[in-house]
Amino acid sequence: MNIIINILAMTVPFSVALLLASIGEMFNQRSGVFNLGCEGIMAMGAFIGMLIPFSIGGGGAVAAGWNYLGLLLAAVIGALMGLFFGLIVVTFRAPQGIAGIGLQMFGVGTAGTLFRHFVGGTQSIPGLSSNPIPLLSDIPVIGEILFSHNIVVYLAFLFVPVAWYILMKTSWGLEVRAVGTYPRAADSMGINVNRIRYEALALGGALAGLAGAYLSVCQIKMFSDDLIAGRGFIAVALVYFGHWKPVRIMLGALLFSFTQTIQYNVQGLGINIPYEFFVMLPYVVVIVVLAFTSRNQTTSPAALGKPFNREIRT
C-alpha cells in the first residue's frame, strides 16, 4: 500500500513537465504548426532555469524569488525560440518535421554548450521546495498524492482548465482553431493567419521552456545534456494521444509519468528485471499508444503541418 502511494505521489509532480510541454504543443498544432523542436526548447528552458539560481547561490540555497525568475526567463527564452521556429516554418514555409529536428539539435546543442561554459560539470541546486497546502495535505493518502508538492505543480494542473477555456471560449482560441483547420477561410474573414500562428508558437514555446525549467529547477534539480531525455518528443506524442484536448492530454501525461516513476520503485516492488527495461518502458508505451491512435485521426486539425500561402490557390 505504501509503495503504491509512493508511486502515485511521484506520478503527479513528474507529469508536470510533460503536461506543460504538451499543452503548449497542443496550441501549436491547433494553429496548424507541428513543432518537433519542443525537445530543444525544453533543453534551453532547463538550462536558463537552473542558471539563474545557480549563478546567484553558487549551488547553495537562494531566495525562492530567484527560482521563480529562472522559471520566468525560461518561458521568455522558450517564447523567443517559438518565434524563431515561426520565422522558419510560417514565414519561410519550410517543411515542419525536418525543421523541428533542426531546432531540436540547435536547442539541445546550445544548452549543452552554454552549460559547459557557464556552469562546468554537473552541479545540483537546492531548487524549489515543496509547499504542502495546509489542511488539504493532511487528508490521508489523497493529501500526500495531490496536495504536497511545489507551487508550480498546482499551477500547472490549474492551467489545464484555463487552457481549455482559452482554446474553446475566447475569440483568440477560436482564431487559433480556425487557422489550424481552414486557414483560407480564416484569411478571408480577415484573420491574419501568420500572426495567429506566431502567437500560438510563442505561447507553446513559453510553455515548453517552462516545462524544461520545471525539470531542472523543481524535479531533478540539476542540468545535464540528457536531462530532457526525449520528453519533448513524448509531449508531441501526447498531443496525438490526447486528441488535441487539454483534459485528455492531462490524463495522458499522468499515464506516462506513472510508467516513468515505476523505474524509481523497482527495488521496492521486488521485481527482478534489469532496470534498463524500466527506463525503456515509457518509450515503448509511446510507440504502442501511437500505433493505436494514429490511424483515423478525424479530430486532428485539418491544416496541421501545411504551410499557408495566401498568394497560391489550393
Add this chain to the structure above:
Amino acid sequence: MTRNFKIAYKIVIILLAILATVLLSSAILLILGADIWRTFYTIVITPLTRVGHLTEVFVRAVPLCIIALGVAVAYRSGIVNIGAEGQMAMGILGFTSVALALPDLPKPILLPFALLAGVVTGGLWGFIPGILKAKLQVSELLSTVMLNYIAAQFYSFCLRVPMLDPVEALSGAGTPQSARLSANVEIGRITGRLHYGIFIAIVLAVLVYFFLWKTSFGYKMRASGSERRAARYGGISVPQYITLAMVISGAFAGLAGGIEIAAVHRRAIEGVTNNYGFSAVVVALFGMLHPFGIIPASFFFALLIYGSTLTPRAVGVPANIVDVMQGLIIIVIVTAQMVLQNSYLEDKVWHWYSQKRGLKEETK
C-alpha cells in the same frame, strides 16, 4: 528573366544561407566570449593541417557517409529516418553477438557473416517504424526517436550483462564493454585508425546511385516519395516501398555500426554511435540527398565533428558547438530550399532588379 540572373539568384541565396549559419553560430560564440575567428579556424582548418588529424576526419566520415546514404534512400522515398542512432546500436549488437559466438570461423566467412548480422538487425530495427508508418500512419519522426531511446537502453543492458567482458566481470570494475573480438572479424587499417571501410562507403555510394536512378525499383521508391498519389495511381504499392525504404535505411546504419566495431573499436563499447545517426541526417540533406553529394558532405561534417573535439583545448569552446552548427545548418538548408523554390519571390526580385537597372540606364 535572364539565365544569368537565375544562376546569380541561386548563388546569392546559397551565400546568404551560409552567411546566416556563420552569423548565428558566431552569436553563440559571442555569448561564450570566445575568439570567433580562431574557433572557426580550429574546427575547419586545423584538422586539415596534419596527416594524423586528417585520418581521424576520414574515420568519422565513413559511418557518416554510409548512414547518410541510407537516410537519403528513405528521404527520397518519403520517410524521414532520424532513428539511425538506434539502428546503428542494434547493428553493433548483431555484429558483436555473431563475432563473439563464432570467433574461430575463418575470416572470409566470419567477417561477411558478422557484417550481415549487423545489416539484418539494423534493418529489423528500421522495419518497425517503416511498417508502423505504412500500416498505421504512425509518424516516423516520433517512433524512430522513441526507438532510439529503447535501443540505447537495450544496448547498455547488453554490454552490462550478457555481453560483458569476462575480464571486467572478474576484476569487478564492470566497465560495460564486450570482450575484445577475434582477429577474424577485423577490418584492416591503412594508416593511423583510417581503415578499409572507406572503400566500402564509396562503393555503396555508387551502388545507391545505380539503385535509385538506374533500376525500376529505385524509380518506384523515388516516385513514392515525390508524389504519393500519382505513384499509387501508377500502380506502385506506396506502403510497401515506404517500409522497404526504412528497412534499407536501417540496414545501412547497422552496417555502419558493424564496420565501426570491426575497424575502429574492435569490441562493443559505450558511445560508439556518437550522434552519427543525427549528423547523418544533416549530411544527407547537405549532400542534396544524392550519393555523390553525400561523399563530400560526409567529409565536411566529419571535419566539423572532429574539429569540434579540438576546440575545448584550443579555444575553450565546448565540443557541443558542433550540435549547434548542425542544427542551424538543417534549419538553414530547409529554409533556403523553400526560398529557392519560391518562383514568386524570384519574380519580385527580378522586377526590383530590372527596374533598378533600368533606372540607372536612364540616368546615364
